[in-house]
Amino acid sequence: xxxxxxxxxxxxxxxxxxxxxxxxxxxxxxxxxxxxxxxxxxxxxxxxxxxxxxxxxxxxxxxxxxxxxxxxxxxxxxxxxxxxxxxxxxxxxxxxxxxxxxxxxxxxxxxxxxxxxxxxxxxxxxxxxxxxxxxxxxxxxxxxxxxxxxxxxxxxxxxxxxxxxxxxxxxxxxxxxxxxxxxxxxxxxxxxxxxxxxxxxxxxxxxxxxxxxxxxxxxxxxxxxxxxxxxxxxxxxxxxxxxxxxxxxxxxxxxxxxxxxxxxxxxxxxxxxxxxxxxxxxxxxxxxxxxxxxxxxxxxxxxxxxxxxxxxxxxxxxxxxxxxxxxxxxxxxxxxxxxxxxxxxxxxxxxxxxxxxxxxxxxxxxxxxxxxxxxxxxxxxxxxxxxxxxxxxxxxxxxxxxxxxxxxxxxxxxxxxxxxxxxxxxxxxx
Numbered sequence: 001x002x003x004x005x006x007x008x009x010x011x012x013x014x015x016x017x018x019x020x021x022x023x024x025x026x027x028x029x030x031x032x033x034x035x036x037x038x039x040x041x042x043x044x045x046x047x048x049x050x051x052x053x054x055x056x057x058x059x060x061x062x063x064x065x066x067x068x069x070x071x072x073x074x075x076x077x078x079x080x081x082x083x084x085x086x087x088x089x090x091x092x093x094x095x096x097x098x099x100x101x102x103x104x105x106x107x108x109x110x111x112x113x114x115x116x117x118x119x120x121x122x123x124x125x126x127x128x129x130x131x132x133x134x135x136x137x138x139x140x141x142x143x144x145x146x147x148x149x150x151x152x153x154x155x156x157x158x159x160x161x162x163x164x165x166x167x168x169x170x171x172x173x174x175x176x177x178x179x180x181x182x183x184x185x186x187x188x189x190x191x192x193x194x195x196x197x198x199x200x201x202x203x204x205x206x207x208x209x210x211x212x213x214x215x216x217x218x219x220x221x222x223x224x225x226x227x228x229x230x231x232x233x234x235x236x237x238x239x240x241x242x243x244x245x246x247x248x249x250x251x252x253x254x255x256x257x258x259x260x261x262x263x264x265x266x267x268x269x270x271x272x273x274x275x276x277x278x279x280x281x282x283x284x285x286x287x288x289x290x291x292x293x294x295x296x297x298x299x300x301x302x303x304x305x306x307x308x309x310x311x312x313x314x315x316x317x318x319x320x321x322x323x324x325x326x327x328x329x330x331x332x333x334x335x336x337x338x339x340x341x342x343x344x345x346x347x348x349x350x351x352x353x354x355x356x357x358x359x360x361x362x363x364x365x366x367x368x369x370x371x372x373x374x375x376x377x378x379x380x381x382x383x384x385x386x387x388x389x390x391x392x393x394x395x396x397x398x399x400x401x402x403x404x405x406x407x408x409x410x411x412x413x414x415x416x417x418x419x420x421x422x423x424x425x426x427x428x429x430x
Contacts, residue, residue, distance in 0.1 A: 005031065005034075006027055006028070006292065009026070009027035009030055009031065010023055010024060010027040013026050013027055020331070020335050021278075021281045021282040021284075021285045021286075022285065024282075024285045024286055024289050025047075025284075025285035027289075028043075028285070028288040028292055029043060031292060032288075032292065036295070039295075043288060046287050046288050047284040047285065047287060047288065049287065050284045050286070050287025050288075051283055051284045051287075053161055054237070054239050055160060055167065055238065055239065056161070056280065056283070057239040057243075058167070058237075058238040058241075058242040059157050059158070059276055059279065060272055060273070060275075060276035061242030061243055061245065061246050062152055062154055062157075063110065063154065063272040064268060064269065065246045066110060066113055067113075067268035067271055068246065068250060068265070068268050069220065069252070069253070070113070071259075071260065071264040071268050072253025072254075072260040072264070073253065073257040073259035074220045074257075075104075075118060077213075077216040077217050077220060078100055078103060078217060079100055079121055079122070079125075080212075080216065080217065081103075081213050081214065081216070081217025081220075081221070082099045082103065083096050084209070084210050084213040085099060086099055092193065093122065093125055093129050093131065094126065094131065094135075094192075094193055094198065095186055095189055095190065095193075097122045097126065097139050097140055097143055097189075098143045098182055098185045098189060099182070100118055100122065101114050101118060101140075101144050101147065102143075102146055102178070102182040103220075103221060103224070104118055105144075105146045105147035105148070105149070110147050110148060110154055111145050111146070111147035111367060111377075112147075112377045112378055113147065114146075114147035115140060115141055115144040115378045115381040115382055116381045116384075116385075118144070119140045119141075119144075119382055119385045119386075120385050122136070123137055123140055123382075123386050126139070129198075130198060131198050132396075133388060134392060135198070137382050137385075137386055137388055137393045137396060138393060138397035138398070138400060139185075139189060140382060141370075141371045141378045141379060141382050142371060142397040142400030142401050142403075142404070143182070143185055145367040145368065145371060145404055146181055146182055148363060148366075148367050148370075149181065149363055149364055149367055150174065150175065150178035150224075151171035151172070151178075151227070151228055151231075152224065152228075152231075152242075155333050155334065155337060155363050155366065156171060156174060156359065156363060157238065158283065158337050158338065159341060159359050159362065159363065160238075161283075162290070162338060162341045162342065163345055163355050163358075164355070165359060165430070166428075167231065167237075167238040168232050168427065169425075169428070170356060171228065171232065172232055172421045172425055173359055173422055174359075174360055174363060175228075175421055176417050176421055177360050177408075177411050177418065180407045180410070181364075181403055181404055184406060184407065185400050188399065188400060188402075188403055189400075192399070216257075219256050219257075220252070223248055223252075226241075226245075227241045227242075230244070232425050250265075279334050282334055282335050283334065286339060289338075290338065290342045293342055293343065299345075299346045299347075300346065302347055303347045303350050306347050306350070306351070307347075307350055313351050313352060314412075316348075316351050317353070317412040318409070318412065320344055321361065321408060321409065323340075323344075324336075324340065324361065324362055325368060325369065325372075325405075327339075327340060327366075327369070328365055328366040328367075328368060328369020328370075328372065329372045329373070329375065330374070330375060331369075331375065332369075332375060332377060333366045333367075333370065333377075337363075337366065340362060344362075345358055349430075354415070354418075354419060354429035354430055355429065355430045356419055356422055356427075356429055356430075357411070357412075357418045357419060357429075359418075360411050361408065361411060361412050364404065364407065364408045364411060365408055367404065368404050368405065368408070371394065371397050372394065372401075373390055373391060373394055376390060379394055379397075
């Protein structure tokens with residue numbers, strides 16, 4: 001009964017317009033003051049402990065590295081490189097869009113940043129090349145979902161903090177699912193482009209232009225590869241690699257691309273500070289929610305309930321996939337991870353799922369929520385670029401989101417898709 005009251009309070013605060021972080025905090029404080037007043041003095045300590053983690057250093061630094069690469073000229077050069085890379089393939093800028101998102105996701109670690117940075121260039125360019133406006137927007141937002149799946153991934157860092165899993169192992173667990181989404185989207189773009197005759201003409205690219213695009217794009221391509229090798233090889237921790245990524249971005253922007261200025265650095269710092277601060281606040285208040293759930297034994301009760309049903313393993317996986325998709329539709333990624341992981345992870349462990357597999361499932365599932373109304377952060381970012389209604393963007397993105405759903409179901413059923421690479425690199429599953 002007490003937990004029902006907590007959930008009702010949370011829903012009421014959310015309905016009246018209280019920001020989610022403060023709605024969670026207010027509901028938990030009201031609950032503790034009513035049912036366990038002796039614990040009220042521990043709330044500030046719990047909030048502090050929730051954000052006082054070495055892993056939390058990595059999150060703002062990865063955000064800053066992505067912003068510095070964006071304002072430092074990476075986006076244009078990345079587009080040029082991808083154009084050269086997929087030029088022989090029919091599908092043109094649609095294919096460029098997907099490949100650019102795969103690479104940019106390995107730099108920024110954020111799907112919303114992918115949509116904002118690449119969409120402002122890709123959408124107008126695709127429209128000029130003959131793509132319908134809706135298709136250009138749909139491909140852009142659907143392909144941006146790879147940003148938080150392909151390593152490095154900011155949501156994976158949040159999940160690692162809650163689950164206790166290795167950041168390096170989780171990065172590797174997301175690599176194959178992210179690449180599979182990219183490949184399936186590339187195939188679909190090719191098929192639809194052939195069917196609808198999108199971008200049928202190919203412009204000639206000279207050898208000089210190819211060399212220039214490869215030379216200018218190489219420094220940007222080395223960054224995600226460098227991060228993955230350093231973290232997976234044990235050369236440095238996730239936080240240390242994030243700091244090196246910031247330094248690398250500064251060097252490229254100043255001395256190679258010559259586009260980074262002190263004004264741009266200040267703008268990148270300010271934007272990263274605001275974004276990471278909002279996530280920190282959510283993490284702090286959600287820590288109280290997790291603490292209350294643990295005190296009431298909710299994870300154990302949920303685990304016992306599902307074990308009592310004696311469902312086959314794949315049925316539990318499908319049920320949780322549907323639940324994650326539903327929650328992701330209404331709640332943003334970080335709070336959804338913080339709310340769902342303490343409850344669902346013990347159940348998944350009871351059914352033999354590893355921490356790595358569930359991490360890949362929840363991140364891939366919540367990425368779909370970024371392109372699903374009503375919250376749909378990537379949809380809103382795209383709306384600011386082309387002014388198209390959110391529902392219209394979603395309608396055109398739906399065929400490409402289907403690729404994400406297919407991969408999501410595949411990794412929920414076939415564990416090696418998420419665990420083979422981490423195991424090969426010497427990581428444990430939990």
